[in-house]
Structures are given as structure tokens and as C-alpha cells.
Amino acid sequence: MKMILAALIVMLLLSPAVLGGSGTVKTSVGTFTQTNVFFKPPECTKDIGGGYTISTSATGDEKTSLDFETESNFKLSEDRMISIDTGAKTSASGAKSFGMMAALTQIYPTANGYRSSIFQTHSYTIMPYLFAIEQLAGSKASDDTTGGYNNNVVTIGDKIFNFGAKSDSNGDTLSEETYDPSISTVPGFGWENGFDYINTVDECGLEYTGTLSTDSTLLVD
């Protein structure tokens, strides 16, 4: 019987952080971590759980600001693994760089120890000018699928540029990127992003970690 023992919705909203002083300042929402969300199904002596971490930061001038909002759902699936669906919306203004890193972890017990699946994504944008960015990033993991995305909308004055990447382990292509060709009119624009699929086995005194990572960098001369 499929049991749903709990659902967790977390909302975090941080007010814009305005730092004084001259020169480049760094605004960091810091790291928001929701870990160790564990379930214990009937007749199971070990916890089943997981969690996620999302971290964002921006650098810019005095009025750099960053808003951060996230929502996640945890669900016990087939009494043996939790499925996680998490998303985050981040807005930054007055920035010259913006970065995001998110990780999602599933932990489940086995007869001889524990195993885990981790999905990570990261994105980093730089621009020679002050810009505003709105990023939507999310990831999902269940017992047979894992994947995520980050979509970015950058505004410089009255110009708007879109770029994004997505990845999942079940589609035809491991990772795909799209970007607005007009971004080529912005010399100095740079965007790095990547995805990591990590599986661990910790059984019988042997720890194994296998990782599949994609990484992509785009630079405009």
C-alpha cells in the first residue's frame, strides 16, 4: 500500500539585503538546507529519507539585492524511497554576477547498509554591466527518474535575454541548453552551468561513489 506519511512545504523569503560601503559588495542569501527528512515505514527498522540544499549568491554594487523563495515536497514512495520535488525562484538586481547551487539527496537503507542518490545543479552568470536576473530552478527525484533545470531571464536596461539548461537521466539527451542568440550582442557575458548525478553505496564496510557530471561554459567576446 502506497503510504504518504508526510508532506513538507517550506517557504523561505528573505528580504533584499542591502550592504553599504563603496566598491563591489557581495550579497549572499546563504545556504538554505532542509536535510534529514526521514520516514520510518511500518516493519522497517531503518529510516528512509533525504533532503536538499539550495544556495544562491550575487555580487554587484551598493544596491545589489536578492530575493529567494523555495518550495519542496517529500513523499514516501513504495515504502522504500522518498521522492522529492523542489523548486526555487531567485531574483537579483544590481548584480554583476549571480550564482546558484542546489543539491537533492535520497537516502534509503538496504540489508547491509545504506545507499543514496544525489542530484546537483549549479549555474553562474557574469556580465560586464549591472543586470537584473530572475532564475527559476528546480529538481525532481523519484525511484526511477532524476532531473532538473534552471531558466534565467536577464534584464539590462530595456533589453531582455533568456537562457537556460535542463537535464534528466531518462530523456534522449542528458543535458540541453537554450539561449537567446541576441546574447551575442553583449560582450563579456559569461554563463557556466552543470548537472551531477551521484550514486553511493555504503555496505559491508565498502563505500562506493559513482558520478556522472555535465558541464558547459558560454562566453561572449
Add this chain to the structure above:
Amino acid sequence: MRSNSKSSVRSALICTLFFLVTASTASASVSVGVTLYNSDSAVSENVNVENANYASSAVLLPYTGFADFPYSIHSSGAGSSTNSEGKFSDSISANQNGEGANEVDASVKTNSGSFQWSKSIDSSSDVSMAIRVASKITNGDLDASYSNSNSAVEKEVSTWNGMYADKSYITAGSISSSGSGGSLDVMENGFLSHIEAQHLGKTAMIDSGIQEISEIEGADHKFSDGIKLNSESASLTGSLSILSNNKCELLPMVGISSGPIIAGMKFTPFYTNTEKSVFEVQTVPKDSSPISFRTVERTMPSNIKTFESVTLSMIAKWS
């Protein structure tokens, strides 16, 4: 007077041995076996070479501290290949007072490659021994094994349009080995690698490979491995990366169906004595099918530079 006496004793009791072995013609094979012993220790060395030079020297004394020497037996040697197809095996064993036998072994065989190695043995209050090996292949094959009394390492690597270099250090109590390689041409390159570590009752193996079968401009690759075995723990690592270049973009595809470049890794752990699995075979990608890639000619505006890479890696630790 006393000094003269000491000097004469040295002359009489210090036995210095030199060996020089050369096997430089095709398929020439030479072997040498040496046993050194005194009241403290016994040291045996066996060296076999094919298309390689080897030279060694040894100092044999009656006991540790004799004539102020800090050892009673000291032996050192070094060798190197003289042909791209060559091999050597070097085995050292030692014991003190008939107890506590230690052993260190190394053997390397290259096809389209080269190697060099050195070794040293000192018997004093304890016996220390070590073999240091460096080998390299270009579009060829490497077959290497390193072991001591407690552990064993195997490496088999083949490359096409690529190279691989390995450096290893073997002592009586530890083995460390690291290797790295990469493509030398963007077309039809690839490698296959098998690394195996046997230590503390468990054996772990990583098999990895890339094969590019396209005859058009393709991607580059690089790969590496590392093994560290000591008295308390073991670690085994391997990684490979497929890289775009200034002529092509890289599209990683899930599954084997699409691209002319395929890559994958496999991890196999088992108990050394029983050969029973510690847990089932693990793969990257996780679904046991290789990842495939397609390369496409760059079509972006010339002022946009992109770089894509995909990396597969494995790490295993046990104690």
C-alpha cells in the same frame, strides 16, 4: 693504528656487488637472481627483463653497525626499457632472523611504450624495501602488476590515438599508483582500462573506456586513476572526461542508441578469498548502458565561445 685496523676490517668484510644486465635486442630476455645474507638478515632479488637494461649494486656487511654503517645489507638498482616492446619483473623478499618475511614485486609490460624503475633495500634494525616504477604508452598497451605481502594491484590499459602514463610506488606496507592519459587526435581515439586493487580481504575493480568510431572531427578525452593501499585503508579512483574542442560541440546522449562516441565505467567489488560479491556491479551511467555522444560542427556566431564536457567518475574506499 686503530684506524688502520678498522680500514683493513672493512676491506675484508664489506662485500660490494655490482650487476649489470642488458637485454636490448628484440625478444632478448635476461634474468638474474641474487641472495644476500648475513647474521641479521636474508635478502633475495629476482629480476627478469626483456628489451631492457638493469644495473644494481649491493653492500653486504656482517651485522648492522659494523664499521659505523647504519645497515647490514643495502642494495639498490635501476632499469629502463630499450625498446617500445619490453617488459620487466622485479621481486624482492627479505626476512630478519628467519622471521617476518616481507615481499615487494613489480612487473610491467609495454607495447608501444617505455618504462623505468628503481629499487632499494636496507636491512638494519628493520627491513625497508621499495620499488618505484614509471611507465608510459602511446597508441599501445600497458600491463602492470604491483604487490607486497598484503596487497596487490593490477593495471591493464590500451589506448588508440592517445597516451597513458603511470607512476607507482610499492613498499612492504603500502602501494600507491596513479595514472593519467588522454587523446592525441580528435578522430577515432579511445582507451580501455582495467584497474584492480586487492587489500584487506576485499578486491575492487574499475573498468572504463571510451571509443570514438567517427571518422569526422570528434571530441577529445582524458582519463585518470588512483590507488592507495596502506595498513589501515584502501582507496580506488577512476575518472574519464569527454571534452568539446574549438571545432565541435558535444551533445551527450542517454543510452547507446545515438552517438558515434560511447563511454562507460563499471565497478566490481568482491571478497578476495571467496570471490563472493560485496554488492552487485555498479555502473556509470547507473542504468548499465554506456553514455553516447554526438559531435556537431560549431554554428554559433564567431564571438561566442562554448565548451562542453561530461565526466564519469568512481571512488571506492574500504578499511
